[in-house]
Amino acid sequence: MANDDIHPVAKGQSRGFSLDYAPAPESASVVSIADEYGLFIDGEFAEPESGELFATVSPATEERLSMVASGGVGDVDRAVGAARRAYDGVWGPMPGRERAKYLFRIARQLQERAREFAVLETLDGGKPIKESRDVDIPLAAAHFFYYAGWADKLEYAFPGRDVAPRGVAGQIIPWNFPMMMLAWKVAPALAAGNTVVLKPAETTPLTALLFARLLQDVGLPPGVVNIVTGAGPTGEALVDHPGVDKLAFTGSTAVGKRIQKVALARGVPVTLELGGKAAHIVFEDAAIDQAVEGVINGIYFNQGHVCCAGSRLLVQESIAESFVDRLKRRLATVRVGDPLDKNTDVGAINSSRQLARITELVEVGVAEGAELYQPDCGLPDRGFFFRPTILSHVEQTHRIAREEVFGPVLSVLTFRTPEEAVAKANNTPYGLSAGIWTEKGSKILWMADRLDAGIVWANTYNQFDPASPFGGYKESGFGREGGMHGLAPYLSAAPTGGRS
Amino acid sequence: MGERLDIQKTYKLFIGGAFPRSESGRTTEVVAADGSFVANVAKASRKDLRDAVKAARGAQSDWAGRTAYNRGQILYRMAEVMEGRRSQFEVELVTCGSSAADAAAELDEAIDLWVWYAGWCDKFQQVVGTVNPVAGPFFNFTVPEPTGVVGVVAPEQPSLAGLIARLAPVLVSGNTAVVIPSEVAPLSAISLSETIATSDVPGGVINMLTGPKLDLLPWLLGHLDVNAVDLTGAPTDLDPAVLDEAVGNVKRVIRRDPADRGPYAITDFCEMKTIWHPIGR
Structure with missing residues (x-):
């Protein structure tokens, strides 16, 4: 089939037109990053007891951005103590309408300082500025609102x-x-009247620390939100602390299981938002051009560092070959590089460790028999980058089809019937999300009913909204964030009336 | 002719709609309040538990796929059939130590619980489901779905009403159940199984395993095809090593006061599914 008249862009390319974009860098001058950051406890920045600091680097340049405090057991204890005092003394007794005003203030200040937060998010985490600017920060503000x-x-x-x-x-x-994860955690907790000790991830602490400054500006009473930076041991100290009344974790399924163990032993309520291996299902009767865009967005958005990423494409056999061809040609136009460039589609991998993990799993995929496609795009000389990848002819037993890659890697599998698509989609211990592309409404609802997934995107993908509950089935965890359902984990609810 | 010899009953397990003995061949003796022999109750083994989970998994998609109206009618049918057999249940409760008045009150409660939850089958979705006002051109809604196979550790007392208080909300949304009844008073759970078997409840939807809870619990919590476990009837001082078994497949582990009834006793065993679709021309 002569496909080359479908995409005029690709055709143009073959005639020697240049598709290069002029650099359009967002200025980093809007942020000022301190040389060192302490822990945010009881409304003040404080030295960690141990005096230990760790570096946070820009994954796009490998340059050190700042030194951040490593919170220990004693620091966590101080933070929990501050949170307890704030709960008993201020936040717990405060009328809901007054708590609301603080949260509205936070939302407004986030909007006002959105550019600063977006640039810092991109610097510290490596995600494209257009995503932090158009998705992360607006959604964080909306969540508080x-x-x-x-x-x-x-x-x-x-x-x-x-x-x-x-x-x-x-x-x-x-x-x-x-x-965004900070907002998903902090906003419902505060709205429900709880106080918070938050541990950001060790590779991306800076926006949380800027948020701490914002809380000072907002005038949030000291101790209502405490932010303790650090790596795994800091998190363990928080999970183990007997003064914590409710635990919430977003991260890997392996760590989530360890946290669930502690929570069960202590009888502390916990919510877990864990890994995923989402099936993205494309039927032969889908709107194909839209489905191509949806599949590309589903896996390459945020470098594929997305728990709900559509990492397993299940495409109906009758259109598999042509659909994968279209994906490859679309992928060839994806712009990989400087996260601060406003044209960039795929930025830097978050850390060298994550880059090593992605590299290893793709190598395993090829060794197990998958066919590799990567566009011939240049990568920056330094920083952590990985070419967006399609692995086709993947079997259900391949590691690449079973394990969460958390990177820009799409595995392609095929199916013949809707029943087979459901069976393959559900053939995973995960159950966070799924995608369906078909123009037939009854088939969407038939599929959506049968997929083990907390979020089903039909003829769209990777949409998020504060009003929309998010969370998984099976080993993707339990509890919901967002919407009315997102309040439940932060409240105890006793029957008022009893049974009639 | 002398006095008629009464027929002693063999109290067996209830798995997949059938009444097998334990494959282990083991039983536990149940004695009446006065110390006299009542019955040998089957002592379920790990293999029996696996068989019960397999039966529950096999029955789950059909049960969940029925209309809510149909599930409601079947739970109501449980009340109808129990009402006709209440004297048998009362005799068993008295045998296990209840007073006649307490037994009668417990039967009232047990039967009314089926009616209460029968009515919830096609209503709780409208209480806990939502249409979500997202900031974009999308239709977005959230519906509760059954979590799958649920292990129910029934309270020791009241042995019948407590069991139904925890079992019925599991069934409402379309879960299937593996139940570990009261150890001290297991008789009515077996008779309840006989009621279930004649009440249009499909085989495998409810499975009943008598036996020592502390033996069965690690196997139930560790089974990777069990999605949730209700520990309401389990000791509160369980060995943490036993609870650890639950994290293998991130089980939903629930405890709720049996007196706490309503949509949240149902949604403890539900997953919320959110569906997005664009709005356009």
């Missing part, structure tokens, strides 16, 4: 219940959407 309005309306969310905050929430967030 959404939950602000719940703070004085909690009794309407759970009919027949008397709700009460749980107390001190211990929250651990990942490096892929640092500010």
Whole structure:
């Protein structure tokens, strides 16, 4: 089939037109990064007890951005103590309508300082500026705005219940959407009347620390939000602390299982938002051009560092060959490089460790028999970068089809019938998200009903909204973030009336 | 002719709609409040538990795929059939130590629980489901779905009403169940199984395993095809090593006061699914 008239861009390329974009760098001058950051405890920045600091680097340049405090057991104890005092003395007794005003203030200040937060997010995490500017920071602000309005309306969310905050929430967030994950954790906790000790990821602490400054500007009472930076041991100290009344974790399934163990032993309520291996299902009757865009966005958005990334393409056999051809040609136009460049589609891999993991799994995929495609794009000389990758002829047993890669790597499998698509899609211990592309409405609903996934995107993918609950089935965890459902983990709810 | 010799009952397990003995061949003796022999109750083994989980998994998609109206009618049918057999249940409760008045009150409660939850089958979705006002051209809604196979550790007392209080909400949304009934008073759970078997409940939807809870719990919590476990009837001082078994497949581990009834007792065993679709021409 003569496909080359479908994409005039690709045709133009073959005639020697240049597709190069002029550099369009976003200025980093809007942010000022301190040489060192302490822990944010009781409204002040404080030295860690150990005096230990660790470096946070820009993954795009490997340059050190700052030195950040490494929180230890004693620091976590101080933070939990501050959170407890704030809960008992200020935040717990405060009327919901007043808590709401603080959250509205936070949302507004985030909007006002959105550019600063977006640039810092991109510098520290490596994600394209157009994503931090158009997705991460606006959604973080929207999340605070959404939950602000719940703070004085909690009794309407759970009919027949008397709700009460749980107390001190211990929250651990990942490096892929640092500010968005912060907002997903902090906003509902505060709206429900809890106080917070938050541990950001060790590779992306800077926006959380800028957020701490914002909280000072907002005038949030000291101790209501405490931010303790550090690596795994800092998180463990938080999880193990007997003063924490509720745990929330977003990250890998392996760490999530360890946290669930501690929570079960201690009888502390926990919510877990863990890994995924989403099936992205394309039927022969899909709107193909839209499906191509959806699949590309589904896996290469944020370098594939997305727990709900559409990492397993299940494409109907009748269109598999032509569909994969289209994907490859679309991928050839994806711009990989400087995250601060406003044209960049795929930025830097978050860390050298993650780059090594992606590299290893792709090598395993090829060794197991998958066919590798990577566009012939240049990569910057330094920094952590990986070419967007398509692995086709993948079998269900391949590691690349079973393990979460958390990188820009799409595995392609095929199916013949809707039943087979469901069976293959559900053939994973994960159950976070799924995508369906077909123009037939009844088939969407038939599929959506059968997929083991907390989020099903039909004829779209990777959409997020504060009003929309997010969370997984099976080993992707439990509990929901977002929407009315996202309040439940932060409240205890006793029956008011009893049975009639 | 002398006095008629009464027929002693063999209290067996209930797996996949059938009443097998334990494959282990083991039993536990149950004695009446006065110390006299009542029955040998089957002592379920690990293999029996696996068989029960397999039966529950096999029955789950059909049960969840039925209309909510149909599930509601089947749970209501449980009340109808129990009502007709309440004297048998009362006798068993009295045998296990209840007073006649307590037994009668417990039967009232047990039967009414089926009616209460029968009515929830096609209503709780409208209480906990939502249409979400997202900031974009999308239709977005959230619906509860059953989590899958649920292990239910029933309270020791009240042995019948407590079991139904924890089992019925599991069934409402379309889960199937593997139940470990009261150890001290297991008789009514077996008779309940006989009621289930004649009440249009499909085989495998409810499975009943009598036996020592502390033996069965690690196997139940460790089984990778069990999605959730209700520990309401388990000791509160369980060995943490036993609880550790639950994390292998990130089980939902629930405890809830049996008196706490309503949509949240149902949604403890539900997953919330959110579906997005663009709006356009």
